[in-house]
Amino acid sequence: MEKNILFAQSGGPTQVINASCYGIIKEARKYDMKIYAARYGVEGILNENIIEITDIDDGSLEILRFSPSAAFGSCRHKLKEDEFEKVLDLFLKYNIGYFLYIGGNDSMDTANRFSEYVAKNGYDIKVIGIPKTIDNDLLNTHFCPGYGSAAKYIATSVREMDFDANVYEKNIITIVEVMGRDSGFLAAASALARDELVESPHLIYLPEIPFDEEEFLQEVSDVYQERGKVLIAASEGLKDEQGNYIFLREKKADKFGNIQMGGVGKYLESIVKENIADRVKTIEFSVLQRCAAHILSKTDNDVAAMVGSAGVRYALEGCNDVMVSIMKNNDSFSTSTTPLKDVALEVKTFPREWIDEKNRWVTKEAIDYITPLIQGEVKPIFKDGLPKYLRFI
Amino acid sequence: MEKNILFAQSGGPTQVINASCYGIIKEARKYDMKIYAARYGVEGILNENIIEITDIDDGSLEILRFSPSAAFGSCRHKLKEDEFEKVLDLFLKYNIGYFLYIGGNDSMDTANRFSEYVAKNGYDIKVIGIPKTIDNDLLNTHFCPGYGSAAKYIATSVREMDFDANVYEKNIITIVEVMGRDSGFLAAASALARDELVESPHLIYLPEIPFDEEEFLQEVSDVYQERGKVLIAASEGLKDEQGNYIFLREKKADKFGNIQMGGVGKYLESIVKENIADRVKTIEFSVLQRCAAHILSKTDNDVAAMVGSAGVRYALEGCNDVMVSIMKNNDSFSTSTTPLKDVALEVKTFPREWIDEKNRWVTKEAIDYITPLIQGEVKPIFKDGLPKYLRFI
Numbered sequence: 001m002e003k004n005i006l007f008a009q010s011g012g013p014t015q016v017i018n019a020s021c022y023g024i025i026k027e028a029r030k031y032d033m034k035i036y037a038a039r040y041g042v043e044g045i046l047n048e049n050i051i052e053i054t055d056i057d058d059g060s061l062e063i064l065r066f067s068p069s070a071a072f073g074s075c076r077h078k079l080k081e082d083e084f085e086k087v088l089d090l091f092l093k094y095n096i097g098y099f100l101y102i103g104g105n106d107s108m109d110t111a112n113r114f115s116e117y118v119a120k121n122g123y124d125i126k127v128i129g130i131p132k133t134i135d136n137d138l139l140n141t142h143f144c145p146g147y148g149s150a151a152k153y154i155a156t157s158v159r160e161m162d163f164d165a166n167v168y169e170k171n172i173i174t175i176v177e178v179m180g181r182d183s184g185f186l187a188a189a190s191a192l193a194r195d196e197l198v199e200s201p202h203l204i205y206l207p208e209i210p211f212d213e214e215e216f217l218q219e220v221s222d223v224y225q226e227r228g229k230v231l232i233a234a235s236e237g238l239k240d241e242q243g244n245y246i247f248l249r250e251k252k253a254d255k256f257g258n259i260q261m262g263g264v265g266k267y268l269e270s271i272v273k274e275n276i277a278d279r280v281k282t283i284e285f286s287v288l289q290r291c292a293a294h295i296l297s298k299t300d301n302d303v304a305a306m307v308g309s310a311g312v313r314y315a316l317e318g319c320n321d322v323m324v325s326i327m328k329n330n331d332s333f334s335t336s337t338t339p340l341k342d343v344a345l346e347v348k349t350f351p352r353e354w355i356d357e358k359n360r361w362v363t364k365e366a367i368d369y370i371t372p373l374i375q376g377e378v379k380p381i382f383k384d385g386l387p388k389y390l391r392f393i
Numbered sequence: 394m395e396k397n398i399l400f401a402q403s404g405g406p407t408q409v410i411n412a413s414c415y416g417i418i419k420e421a422r423k424y425d426m427k428i429y430a431a432r433y434g435v436e437g438i439l440n441e442n443i444i445e446i447t448d449i450d451d452g453s454l455e456i457l458r459f460s461p462s463a464a465f466g467s468c469r470h471k472l473k474e475d476e477f478e479k480v481l482d483l484f485l486k487y488n489i490g491y492f493l494y495i496g497g498n499d500s501m502d503t504a505n506r507f508s509e510y511v512a513k514n515g516y517d518i519k520v521i522g523i524p525k526t527i528d529n530d531l532l533n534t535h536f537c538p539g540y541g542s543a544a545k546y547i548a549t550s551v552r553e554m555d556f557d558a559n560v561y562e563k564n565i566i567t568i569v570e571v572m573g574r575d576s577g578f579l580a581a582a583s584a585l586a587r588d589e590l591v592e593s594p595h596l597i598y599l600p601e602i603p604f605d606e607e608e609f610l611q612e613v614s615d616v617y618q619e620r621g622k623v624l625i626a627a628s629e630g631l632k633d634e635q636g637n638y639i640f641l642r643e644k645k646a647d648k649f650g651n652i653q654m655g656g657v658g659k660y661l662e663s664i665v666k667e668n669i670a671d672r673v674k675t676i677e678f679s680v681l682q683r684c685a686a687h688i689l690s691k692t693d694n695d696v697a698a699m700v701g702s703a704g705v706r707y708a709l710e711g712c713n714d715v716m717v718s719i720m721k722n723n724d725s726f727s728t729s730t731t732p733l734k735d736v737a738l739e740v741k742t743f744p745r746e747w748i749d750e751k752n753r754w755v756t757k758e759a760i761d762y763i764t765p766l767i768q769g770e771v772k773p774i775f776k777d778g779l780p781k782y783l784r785f786i
Contacts, residue, residue, distance in 0.1 A: 013557060037747075068557070069556035069559070070560045074561060075562070080637070152778060152779070156779055157681060158684070159463075159780070160685055160686060160687070160782075161684060163461050166434070166462070166784065168467060169433050192778075193779070195779075197784060247653065265743055283680070284676070284677075287558075287674070287676070288550060288681075290557065291496065291553040291554060291556055291557040297690070297778065325681045374777075382589075385548075385585075385764065385767035386548055386586070386623070386767070387549060387553075388588075389552070389590070
């Protein structure tokens with residue numbers, strides 16, 4: 001009897017993580033095997049919260065492909081050594097020969113350690129990692145599916161906000177807080193908003209560059225004096241020289257005696273209001289940047305599906321303990337593999353050489369890297385004026 | 394010589410205010426007249442910041458139609474009596490016979506008073522108001538262009554956030570702050586997010602219903618106990634029994650000693666954290682709900698263009714001192730006129746009979762009213778993966 005395949009989703013959701021499931025299902029269906037999905041990542045494996053998805057109808061499969069968030073649920077559970085036996089038991093019970101784990105660097109670590117455990121115990125289960133993260137911080141892959149769509153959302157929204165900010169003659173400072181705790185790829189994507197008409201963002205603050213409050217105020221003040229309108233894109237993960245997150249700083253009371261709370265955006269708002277101008281607007285994209293599937297990148301979605309399908313093929317070809325990685329060849333993308341242990345727990349930061357000398361803008365190389373990832377639009381299925389999405393939890 | 398036409402945009406921008414300019418230009422071009430636009434609303438008239446737009450090329454006109462925000466700029470300037478003479482002088486200089494003012498109830502008041510001034514001084518200038526506001530709070534019109542697209546953005550985003558909130562098994566309370574200082578139409582639009590899968594929003598707080606903190610905490614707690622996940626849509630304009638905005642309330646320190654600042658959302662977050670649960674996320678749609686042209690409603694855009702064109706025709710037919718109003722006839726929309734003084738400064742609130750008896754949901758009548766306004770999608774022109782927009786300021 002052919003062995004069966006199981007996949008699970010892990011970590012923060014993206015606009016295209018379900019496209020990888022679509023790719024897995026499409027490919028695995030070509031073979032005589034059952035396709036299982038664990039609900040809520042490895043937690044579903046530990047709790048035997050497993051569904052069989054082999055016979056999903058084509059219509060649902062298409063909707064799944066363009067649905068945001070993890071349609072089978074996710075978790076942030078890092079599998080401990082003493083849980084491996086339980087996982088293995090379930091795999092044997094369902095006759096699982098291939099396990100595909102869609103996630104980021106923590107998930108790749110879990111997959112790597114489990115794979116080693118399986119081998120040590122003499123079983124033959126192929127474990128493959130499928131890359132996914134809007135942060136784009138996995139090593140050994142050209143990019144991570146999820147990043148392209150988040151980048152498209154961020155650049156589109158910043159451009160639209162530039163139009164809003166320019167409506168009145170009055171001056172205004174807008175602060176946009178973008179995700180990315182350790183890596184500046186998302187904040188850098190805001191740079192794409194600029195075109196012949198759009199000057200926003202004027203300043204980009206990346207977590208790779210230590211944050212200096214005095215410098216920040218001087219830079220904002222300079223643009224404000226010159227242009228009257230300033231749009232600042234700030235990564236949630238800004239840290240000072242000592243590596244302390246600035247959003248954890250003791251907050252200052254504003255002139256009304258109120259003390260700000262919140263993330264980087266609100267913190268920057270408080271110091272800008274205190275030192276530069278009163279008219280400040282802060283917008284946190286929050287979860288919108290990872291769930292706005294109505295503006296996903298077709299390229300990102302296509303590649304997410306591709307890595308899912310490739311994962312199945314690699315597993316059937318006998319690959320094990322590897323992550324599917326993405327390569328760029330001129331205008332197209334292809335896949336390869338990289339050992340899980342080389343990417344597990346590692347963080348790729350935004351390249352220093354892609355940050356301009358003044359530290360507040362990105363180079364042409366960076367723009368040329370991000371631009372292909374946001375290409376193409378897909379309209380989800382709309383019903384009664386709203387996008388129709390699917391989930392299995 | 395045929396007299397010329399001048400239009401101006403006023404108040405807060407919308408996703409479709411430029412579609413009304415498109416309608417005006419398309420219609421006025423059929424006649425032998427010059428088409429002028431004032432920059433930054435009446436401020437542009439006072440400063441002679443006027444551009445002629447008669448010969449705009451068709452390609453730009455199409456992009457204009459789908460561009461967000463006021464492409465000719467806006468203002469919140471309420472014309473004073475002693476400024477009318479200056480306005481009239483400019484109108485005479487440019488031989489303006491028709492003035493179309495696109496705006497909300499303040500703008501309709503300005504237009505009304507100016508129209509009366511013109512008549513009193515024996516001049517023949519037709520003054521027409523073109524309705525526009527995402528708040529949907531103008532009287533004597535089935536709806537206000539701008540509302541349909543903001544409603545579509547809000548319902549789409551709430552639905553997508555529901556998918557995000559359900560990814561983990563962990564409980565979470567999400568608070569969404571929606572615009573609408575005096576009128577609950579925007580908050581009510583969140584109700585459309587619900588479908589067979591989506592339970593969000595669980596509770597809607599409208600400015601028409603006095604806010605009671607104890608009641609609020611009880612309601613949130615009830616849903617939280619029952620479902621574990623709660624999504625609350627709250628209007629920025631929530632007021633207590635005495636009519637005081639609750640976002641102006643003295644803020645309470647959280648358990649870390651920090652004091653919240655911000656709008657309604659952050660205030661509600663602070664009391665929920667203090668009384669119900671720690672895992673709370675607040676999202677303010679802020680300007681995104683009025684500038685996200687990439688998800689505008691085709692119906693809304695079509696009607697915005699229609700009221701612009703109709704305004705030109707009404708003016709040429711001799712109508713004066715009226716606002717173009719929208720009527721709904723079965724599945725289509727048509728226009729009529731209503732005296733400016735009947736709509737000036739008046740606010741339409743969300744109908745009491747459309748709020749369910751428990752005050753936290755809207756009736757089927759409300760859903761049936763909003764649904765037709767969000768129908769249809771238009772993809773803007775995309776270039777390099779991002780929407781391409783236009784402005785003339």
